[in-house]
Amino acid sequence: MRKTILLGLLLGAAGAAAQGNMPLSSFEGQVVYQVMPDRFFDGNAANDAGVNKGDPRAWHGGDLAGLTAKLPYIQKLGATAVWLTPIYQQQAQNSFDTAPYHGYWPADFRKVDPYFGTLNDFLAFIGATQKGGMRVVLDQVINHYGYLAPAVKEHPTWFNGKAECDASRQKDIDCPLAGLPDLNQGNPQVRDLLLGNAGFWRDQGVSAFRYDAIKNVDGPFLGDLLAGDRAAGIWTLGEWYNADTGTVAEWQRRGFDSLFLFSLQTAMKGSIMAGQGLDGVAAVLSRQGELPRPGEVALFLDNHDVPRFAQGSLFEDVGQARTKYGLRALMTLRGVPVIWQGTEIAMRGGADPDNRRDMRFEDKWTPQEKGVFEVAQNAIAVRQASPALSRGALTLLKTPPGLADRLLIFTREQEGQRVLVVWHGGKTRQSYSVRLGSLGLSSGDLPVIQSLFAGQNAKIKVSSGYLHLSLPPEDAAAFKLN
Ligand SMILES: [Ca+2]
Numbered sequence: 001m002r003k004t005i006l007l008g009l010l011l012g013a014a015g016a017a018a019q020g021n022m023p024l025s026s027f028e029g030q031v032v033y034q035v036m037p038d039r040f041f042d043g044n045a046a047n048d049a050g051v052n053k054g055d056p057r058a059w060h061g062g063d064l065a066g067l068t069a070k071l072p073y074i075q076k077l078g079a080t081a082v083w084l085t086p087i088y089q090q091q092a093q094n095s096f097d098t099a100p101y102h103g104y105w106p107a108d109f110r111k112v113d114p115y116f117g118t119l120n121d122f123l124a125f126i127g128a129t130q131k132g133g134m135r136v137v138l139d140q141v142i143n144h145y146g147y148l149a150p151a152v153k154e155h156p157t158w159f160n161g162k163a164e165c166d167a168s169r170q171k172d173i174d175c176p177l178a179g180l181p182d183l184n185q186g187n188p189q190v191r192d193l194l195l196g197n198a199g200f201w202r203d204q205g206v207s208a209f210r211y212d213a214i215k216n217v218d219g220p221f222l223g224d225l226l227a228g229d230r231a232a233g234i235w236t237l238g239e240w241y242n243a244d245t246g247t248v249a250e251w252q253r254r255g256f257d258s259l260f261l262f263s264l265q266t267a268m269k270g271s272i273m274a275g276q277g278l279d280g281v282a283a284v285l286s287r288q289g290e291l292p293r294p295g296e297v298a299l300f301l302d303n304h305d306v307p308r309f310a311q312g313s314l315f316e317d318v319g320q321a322r323t324k325y326g327l328r329a330l331m332t333l334r335g336v337p338v339i340w341q342g343t344e345i346a347m348r349g350g351a352d353p354d355n356r357r358d359m360r361f362e363d364k365w366t367p368q369e370k371g372v373f374e375v376a377q378n379a380i381a382v383r384q385a386s387p388a389l390s391r392g393a394l395t396l397l398k399t400p401p402g403l404a405d406r407l408l409i410f411t412r413e414q415e416g417q418r419v420l421v422v423w424h425g426g427k428t429r430q431s432y433s434v435r436l437g438s439l440g441l442s443s444g445d446l447p448v449i450q451s452l453f454a455g456q457n458a459k460i461k462v463s464s465g466y467l468h469l470s471l472p473p474e475d476a477a478a479f480k481l482n
């Protein structure tokens with residue numbers, strides 16, 4: 001026990017020193033593309049034993065060789081970083097009639113599962129990303145092993161059992177998540193194992209970690225883990241399911257560079273996909289001042305744990321149109337946009353595993369899917385070409401009374417460049433005339449105005465102290481002001 005405390009103090013001191021000397025890692029300006037390798041692309045049929053593409057709960061054969069082969073596709077979309085769900089060696093058997101294709105049932109944290117390939121395949125992928133100037137975010141599991149991992153029987157003292165769970169006052173931390181064998185990070189062997197895992201993968205050339213289920217992990221251990229990452233220049237992204245602005249702010253203060261802002265995803269899906277007012281989005285954005293580092297927060301329309309964004313609409317064509325709106329809207333926000341594979345073509349799917357259908361590439365697309373991709377590609381390019389959109393401060397403007405459900409207006413500003421952003425929830429094309437003074441703008445603030453997104457007809461004019469907007473239905477527009 002004493003040894004543990006001393007080691008903790010030492011690491012804490014090293015962490016503090018590192019924080020003092022090292023600039024904080026940043027992903028501001030990046031666009032992340034999220035991949036679940038088993039469901040992305042099969043680049044090696046030799047590791048496909050037992051694959052059954054007809055079963056959504058089975059292995060589907062996608063692998064690291066396939067991911068490397070399709071890296072040009074991700075680059076063509078315009079993403080600058082790739083987040084892979086875990087690639088570790090998984091438990092050999094199924095649980096609940098489900099194979100560990102998703103990567104969250106690890107058996108060995110320092111081996112690559114043969115279905116995904118080898119460590120050399122991973123290094124080849126890293127090499128290809130580095131050649132393309134891209135970054136890699138690797139998913140790290142720190143809360144549990146897979147249900148049937150050999151370690152559970154080999155090292156019973158590593159895990160919180162029923163007694164520990166019953167006695168705990170922090171049930172989220174010391175009780176099993178979905179029944180998974182829960183690691184006791186207070187055990188020095190477990191601690192060293194997990195800190196060592198982080199070091200092992202850092203050494204393979206990753207830029208960032210996405211830490212799974214941080215709500216369920218011991219806080220002091222997380223502090224030590226983050227100190228090590230920070231000292232090594234690794235960006236850390238925590239997953240706290242359903243986190244709101246307050247939770248993200250708290251964990252940024254406690255050392256994470258970023259968390260996923262689930263509350264914004266909920267509000268965006270509600271307003272863009274389900275016809276709720278845009279005031280719900282404004283309410284989330286109005287809290288950004290609470291965030292220590294708003295530019296680092298991870299923003300998303302959907303991911304592998306929630307139903308697909310496009311699934312929020314009954315009809316496929318409506319889902320596609322609203323996904324275009326969602327993708328444009330996402331690219332106007334302050335933070336780090338994360339696009340889950342297939343959202344760029346408005347793939348559909350309900351709850352897990354239906355939201356993890358195999359990725360489909362260009363040769364299989366309908367003209368409508370191609371249309372969604374082109375909007376995604378353009379929106380990303382517009383964001384990347386604009387310092388204001390990619391890194392600028394966001395200032396929410398006051399929407400005139402009675403319009404807050406239909407209009408969301410804000411500016412993004414960086415290096416003297418300014419962009420005016422308008423989201424329009426109206427169901428038909430509509431014109432609005434808003435007094436500049438009521439938005440907190442003066443006419444002198446709006447010298448030259450240029451619409452930024454291609455393929456949409458959004459217009460803006462300033463005259464006699466009014467901002468006149470002519471907006472397509474259900475879409476987000478961005479206008480460069482100078
Ligand atoms: Ca394969």
Ligand SMILES: [Ca+2]
Nearest residue numbers: 173182216217
């Ligand atoms: Ca736990």
